[in-house]
Amino acid sequence: xxxxxxxxxxxxxxxxxxxxxxxxxxxxxxxxxxxxxxxxxxxxxxxxxxxxxxxxxxxxxxxxxxxxxxxxxxxxxxxxxxxxxxxxxxxxxxxxxxxxxxxxxxxxxxxxxxxxxxxxxxxxxxxxxxxxxxxxxxxxxxxxxxxxxxxxxxxxxxxxxxxxxxxxxxxxxxxxxxxxxxxxxxxxxxxxxxxxxxxxxxxxxxxxxxxxxxxxxxxxxxxxxxxxxxxxxxxxxxxxxxxxxxxxxxxxxxxxxxxxxxxxxxxxxxxxxxxxxxxxxxxxxxxxxxxxxxxxxxxxxxxxxxxxxxxxxxxxxxxxxxxxxxxxxxx
Ligand SMILES: NC(=O)c1ccc[n+]([C@@H]2O[C@H](COP(=O)([O-])OP(=O)(O)OC[C@H]3O[C@@H](n4cnc5c(N)ncnc54)[C@H](OP(=O)(O)O)[C@@H]3O)[C@@H](O)[C@H]2O)c1
Numbered sequence: 001x002x003x004x005x006x007x008x009x010x011x012x013x014x015x016x017x018x019x020x021x022x023x024x025x026x027x028x029x030x031x032x033x034x035x036x037x038x039x040x041x042x043x044x045x046x047x048x049x050x051x052x053x054x055x056x057x058x059x060x061x062x063x064x065x066x067x068x069x070x071x072x073x074x075x076x077x078x079x080x081x082x083x084x085x086x087x088x089x090x091x092x093x094x095x096x097x098x099x100x101x102x103x104x105x106x107x108x109x110x111x112x113x114x115x116x117x118x119x120x121x122x123x124x125x126x127x128x129x130x131x132x133x134x135x136x137x138x139x140x141x142x143x144x145x146x147x148x149x150x151x152x153x154x155x156x157x158x159x160x161x162x163x164x165x166x167x168x169x170x171x172x173x174x175x176x177x178x179x180x181x182x183x184x185x186x187x188x189x190x191x192x193x194x195x196x197x198x199x200x201x202x203x204x205x206x207x208x209x210x211x212x213x214x215x216x217x218x219x220x221x222x223x224x225x226x227x228x229x230x231x232x233x234x235x236x237x238x239x240x241x242x243x244x245x246x247x248x249x250x251x252x253x254x255x256x257x258x259x260x261x262x263x264x265x266x267x268x269x270x271x272x273x274x275x276x277x278x279x280x281x282x283x284x285x286x287x288x289x290x291x292x293x294x295x296x297x298x299x300x301x302x303x304x305x306x307x308x309x310x311x312x313x314x315x316x317x318x319x320x321x322x323x324x325x326x327x328x329x330x331x
Contacts, residue, residue, distance in 0.1 A: 003028045004308040004331065005098035006069045008053055014251045015319065016050070018312045021069070029102045036080035038091055038101050042304070043311075043329040044072035044122040047318050050248040059274050068096040069311075074121045085110065092121050097311055099331045109282075114290070117302070123156050123326030124300035125289055131242060131275040132160035133285040137168075138278075139271050140216045140238040144169030147210050149229055152220030153194055154181035156326035157242060160289070161218045162191045163298050170216070173209045175202065175225060177321045184324065188299055203228050213237070221246045223255065230259035233268045241272035249319060301325030 002025045009022040031037045052063050052070055063070050073095040077085050082105055085091065093108025095101035111121060123129065135157070142148060148165040152158035153174025162185065165172040174185040174194035182194035195205040206214070206228055213234035219226050222244025233239065247254035263270055278285070292298035303323035305314045308331045317323045 001028055002026065003098055003100045005096070006308060006311045008063050008065055008067055008069055010065070011053060011055055015249045016053070016312065016315060020053070021312050022066075023309050023311070028100045031079050031081050031102045033081050034083075035102050035104050036077045036082045036085040036089075036091075038073075038075045038093075038095055038103060039078045040073045040075040040095055040099055040101060040331055042074050042119045042122055043097055043308075043331055044127065045315055045318055045327040045329060046072065046127070047243060047245045047248060049315070050319075059276065068098055070094060071097045072122055072127055073101070074118055074126075090118070090121075092126060097308065097329070097331075099308060111286075116293075119302045119304060119326070119328045119330075120300060122328055123302055124160055124293065124298065125286060127275060128156035128326060129160050129289045129300075130278065130282055130285040131157050132164060133289060134275060134278045134281070135240045135242045135273055136161050136164050136216075136218060139240040139273055140218070142168045142170050142216055145171070146215035147171045147173065147212065147234075148216040148218065149173045149175065149206070149210065149214050150191075150218045150220070151175040151197075151225050151229075152243070152245065153185045153189075153191065154324060155220065158218070158220050159185070159189050159300065159325060160298065163189050163292075165216075166190050167292065167297055173206075175221075181321075181324065184301070188301070197225060203231075206232050216240070218242060219244070222257075223247060226257050227259045230257055230262045233262050233266050235266050235268070237266055237268035239263075239268070239270040241270055245319070303327050304330050306330045 005024050007022045012020045074092045077089040148170040150158045150162045154176040162172045172191045174191045177198045182196045185191045185194040193209050214232045217229040217239045220243045223246035
């Protein structure tokens with residue numbers, strides 16, 4: 001038995017391609033003292049991974065050339081010399097794009113699966129769900145009757161943000177790419193409306209759906225959609241700066257918002273956050289998200305693609321939008 005892995009071969013300019021990665025095969029590692037061996041069952045594909053391969057200062061060091069690509073994972077412990085992990089434990093953690101990994105438990109936690117599909121622990125019940133929870137509730141403090149606009153609305157984070165917004169009594173307008181995704185956002189996730197930014201006039205549709213303006217904008221995409229939302233932000237409005245996927249593959253660097261003075265004239269705020277800074281509260285989010293799932297108030301979808309060797313193409317689906325909900329790889 002061997003361990004297939006994806007390693008960073010070269011730093012890309014713009015979109016990644018097959019030449020960005022090396023697909024290698026190694027022996028399955030043996031756990032040393034205080035370590036366990038995990039059979040990875042699902043690998044999380046996240047837009048942030050594009051940032052991790054740029055050689056720049058960020059909230060986390062860049063992945064080095066030749067290293068196994070960093071990724072969130074979940075799987076089962078199959079051998080253990082670690083006092084806190086035993087064979088059969090289900091583990092969620094950052095173990096990389098590979099089939100097996102040895103860990104000392106750093107950046108990992110054990111979880112019960114509660115009989116749920118394991119891939120949900122990389123989506124709604126994992127990092128993206130926690131991002132939605134803290135990025136909406138902590139950063140914007142949504143109130144009943146407020147208008148919340150969410151971009152990336154059919155995605156892993158955005159779909160959860162909008163559903164939490166509905167639970168909190170907001171009017172929720174999504175923005176997503178294509179009629180099929182917009183229909184899912186409204187019919188399955190219960191948003192009040194969804195704007196198809198690929199086929200509709202976003203500015204015009206925001207006027208129609210948010211006649212009094214926007215109280216909260218949850219930004220997953222940046223670019224001109226951020227500008228359109230800034231232009232309609234209300235007095236004391238809040239913008240949660242979660243991500244800017246439209247800018248991640250730019251060859252000339254990200255473009256900032258033109259309409260930022262709207263923050264000044266509306267006494268509004270735009271605040272960024274990194275979910276990792278909420279690590280000590282992850283269990284609070286997991287418990288609440290789990291309860292909402294069990295009560296049927298929170299739904300999720302996952303797109304599962306098989307094979308470590310499909311990683312180079314599968315990763316780019318995050319940027320083409322060719323997937324629904326949380327994108328995961330089954331190695
Ligand atoms: N701050 C944090 O700690 C944190 C943590 C996790 C994620 N994030 C950020 O949250 C955002 C969403 O992440 P996710 O995991 O939920 O990904 P996702 O939404 O599941 O997948 C990415 C989606 O982005 C959309 N997209 C791609 N290119 C776009 C463009 N040029 N303009 C508009 N939309 C585009 C596509 O949907 P369409 O088909 O609808 O275009 C695609 O499906 C990302 O920006 C990510 O970096 C931040």
